[in-house]
Amino acid sequence: xxxxxxxxxxxxxxxxxxxxxxxxxxxxxxxxxxxxxxxxxxxxxxxxxxxxxxxxxxxxxxxxxxxxxxxxxxxxxxxxxxxxxxxxxxxxxxxxxxxxxxxxxxxxxxxxxxxxxxxxxx
Amino acid sequence: xxxxxxxxxxxxxxxxxxxxxxxxxxxxxxxxxxxxxxxxxxxxxxxxxxxxxxxxxxxxxxxxxxxxxxxxxxxxxxxxxxxxxxxxxxxxxxxxxxxxxxxxxxxxxxxxxxxxxxxxxxxxxxxxxxxxxxxxxxxxxxxxxxxxxxxxxxxxxxxxxxxxxxxx
Numbered sequence: 240x241x242x243x244x245x246x247x248x249x250x251x252x253x254x255x256x257x258x259x260x261x262x263x264x265x266x267x268x269x270x271x272x273x274x275x276x277x278x279x280x281x282x283x284x285x286x287x288x289x290x291x292x293x294x295x296x297x298x299x300x301x302x303x304x305x306x307x308x309x310x311x312x313x314x315x316x317x318x319x320x321x322x323x324x325x326x327x328x329x330x331x332x333x334x335x336x337x338x339x340x341x342x343x344x345x346x347x348x349x350x351x352x353x354x355x356x357x358x359x360x361x
Numbered sequence: 362x363x364x365x366x367x368x369x370x371x372x373x374x375x376x377x378x379x380x381x382x383x384x385x386x387x388x389x390x391x392x393x394x395x396x397x398x399x400x401x402x403x404x405x406x407x408x409x410x411x412x413x414x415x416x417x418x419x420x421x422x423x424x425x426x427x428x429x430x431x432x433x434x435x436x437x438x439x440x441x442x443x444x445x446x447x448x449x450x451x452x453x454x455x456x457x458x459x460x461x462x463x464x465x466x467x468x469x470x471x472x473x474x475x476x477x478x479x480x481x482x483x484x485x486x487x488x489x490x491x492x493x494x495x496x497x498x499x500x501x502x503x504x505x506x507x508x509x510x511x512x513x514x515x516x517x518x519x520x521x522x523x524x525x526x527x528x529x
Contacts, residue, residue: 246469249459250507253476257503264497323398334494338398347494 271333271348274312276305279343288312288331288348301342312346314339373416374423381408381428389436399479399498400505403513406474409453410467410517413460415524421457425449443489444482451481467521471514475506 276283278298286292286307293315294305303324304316311329314337324339324346336347366374384404405428412421429449433442455477459465465473479502487495 242464242466242469245464246466246472249465249469250472250511253472253503253507257500257507260496260503261500264500334497336494336497340398 268332268334270310270331271335272350273348274305274307275347275349277345277347283344285349296342296344298342298344303339303342303344303346305346312348313337314346317342374420377408377412377420377424378427378431381405381424382432384408385428385432399482399502400509402509403475403478406452406471406478406510406513407517407520410456410471410474410514411520411524413456413470414467414517414521418457422453425453440489444485447485448478448482451484452478466514467518468511468514471512471517472507472510475508475510475513476503477506479503479506 271288273285273287275285276294276296278296283296284294286294286305288307288310290307291309292307294307296303296305301318302316303314303318306313306315311331313329314324314327317324317339319339319341321341324337324342324344327337330337330346330348333348333350336345338345382405384407388402388404405425408428409421409425412424426446426449429442429445433445437445452474456470456474459470459473480499483495483499483502487493
């Protein structure tokens with residue numbers, strides 16, 4: 240049927256765009272130098288990616304444990320109910336982030352590359 | 362434009378809006394956590410696609426927007442309302458255009474609806490949080506939105522075929 244063909248074309252086009260976008264992000268990414276932690280919009284601390292560390296992020300009656308190991312950052316444990324931040328995996332490239340909405344914690348990789356966003360905020 | 366809603370039409374709206382709300386609630390209850398925020402099934406879209414094919418543009422808009430407003434008033438906050446509204450509106454417009462061309466089945470309409478809902482939400486989040494970094498989530502959301510949209514479209518397609526228009 241003609242409609243089915245159009246449906247398949249549409250889905251294929253979306254898949255292609257997703258792939259292209261992913262490819263662009265993959266190619267243009269650069270390794271970050273620092274991990275910046277923000278709690279409820281305020282800066283909590285910035286830590287170098289090349290030094291292994293375990294950081295206890297204390298929020299308003301909540302906590303997240305951030306681990307930096309082998310140039311990668313990940314959330315090891317958190318007090319939030321959904322644990323989404325723990326499932327977001329390891330981050331190492333400029334601009335990547337781990338977001339814990341319930342605790343209002345944002346962990347992001349900064350520096351290294353020449354991100355326009357950082358140029359504005361600094 | 363109609364002057365007045367008949368009793369049957371009011372019942373129709375009430376039934377479909379509450380059905381859409383129940384489906385949103387059911388989805389909210391299912392513990393479904395993926396690393397990327399925004400990945401979801403979009404069960405309520407079944408009702409919207411059904412309305413788009415069986416009732417009409419105006420009805421689909423009313424059902425979708427009232428569902429978003431009522432759900433946000435009951436369970437969300439102003440932020441949640443803005444996210445949902447931007448997703449729902451963009452998704453509705455895209456689905457409407459695809460529906461009007463007459464070249465797509467509910468499956469294609471559903472896929473486009475799922476994807477555009479995610480795009481609308483991420484654009485809204487980028488504006489509200491003033492960060493371009495959320496674009497990193499987009500490839501995953503495009504794929505998840507397509508898959509979820511296809512599932513929803515298939516279900517809506519079956520319903521559109523099985524339910525007699527005169528009995529709705």
